[in-house]
Amino acid sequence: MPVDAATICVLANPSAGLASRDATALAAAMAAFGPTVPLRRLSDGQSFEDAVRAALADGFTTIVAAGGDGTVAAVAQAMLGSGASLGILPLGTFNFVSRGLGLPEDPAAAARAILAGHPHRISVGTVNGRLFLNNLSLGLYPRILAEREAAYARFGRFRFLAYWTVLATLIRAQRLRHLRIETEEGIRDIRTPLVFIARSAYQLERFGLSAGDIISDDRFAVFVARSGSRWHLLKLALHLAFRRLVPGDDVDLFAAHSLTIRTPRRRPRVAIDGEKRRLLAPLKLEIRTDALSIIIPDEMDKVRT
Incomplete structure (x- = not known):
């Protein structure tokens, strides 16, 4: 069953999308998601753990990480054990995680793939408890x-x-x-x-x-x-x-x-x-x-x- 857009929240660093290339890509991705999907940027002093906790408290069950592999890992760490699903908008240099999953590198196409996709459980590595x-x-x-x-x-x-x-x-x-x-x-x-x-x-x-x-x-x-x-x-x-x-x-x-x-x-x-x-x-x-x-x-x- 496709992902319900009403359950999706997109998280990004404050600087994500400030460069002209990323700004265009992020805006195109949000347009593909539609007006019901919010984009939340981390505020000063806020961690991804705080942002994920707030999104889950607001009832979102699909949290999309907009950024590179470092952002994806930080959001994934905060989501462990939550029961929610992680989506990825690739905005980094290499985007190994999203490419390994077969997601398009174009963020707008990735957004459409998330909307049409489905949750799947994966195993992860941890070091001293960190994903x-x-x-x-x-x-x-x-x-x-x-x-x-x-x-x-x-x-x-x-x-x-x-x-x-x-x-x-x-x-x-x-x-x-x-x-x-x-x-x-x-x-x-x-x-x-x-x-x-x-x-x-x-x-x-x-x-x-x-x-x-x-x-x-x-x-x-x-x-x-x-x-x-x-x-x-x-x-x-x-x-x-x-x-x-x-x-x-x-x-x-x-x-x-x-x-x-x-x-x-x-x-x-x-x-x-x-x-x-x-x-x-x-x-x-x-x-x-x-x-x-x-x-x-x-x-x-x-x-x-």
Whole structure:
């Protein structure tokens, strides 16, 4: 049964839609939803948790996140256990979550797909109880995000800059991290510049990695970058930038239903769905089965990627 427009509320950051491109896209999406669907922007000091709680109290049962993957993850975190369904209007740079679900990248078309779609429960990853939909990483990737934000602030949000920052950061990198990873299969002591833990098969495919069977089996796909010479790091950077990582050469892969990561630092910096955070170690990762209801398109409305 299609989603009832009267049950939908759209949430966005205060800055969402302020740029001319995003303003046009967001306005087109709201027009596609129709006049009965409200758009609520976060007020000063308000969190997505507060905004979701208010929307649920007002009787809305479909909460649409208008933004990139970071916004989607923040809204999804607030919705866990609520019984409401998450919809997505993609306004970010990569939009891995929406693209993985087959939603159109055009926000107006995505709005129409939400209206014609249906709820579907998915499993999600958590770290220390915090949800993530795409990935979690330690080591170089949080530094890459800092470089990316600086480049965006200086030159604008162009996708090629995201790939350039991967290359530039890894070229300069030399430090290896010592980590202890505990899984149901035992303990691994490793030294590596990067650990990348994935929950999105779509995102992995874009980097030339295949782990769809691991993701569909409700496990984490854990990629550990191999240590080596400066040339090896340069090659890793090039392969990351051009999305063609080589398992067994650039990275090693293993799967786990749950894992604990112990680090030398008490509060290591991690990247969760593209957002930098410091979390208290050890990091405990678990799969929450069928924990989130999300609106997906009917087959005829899906975009084939």
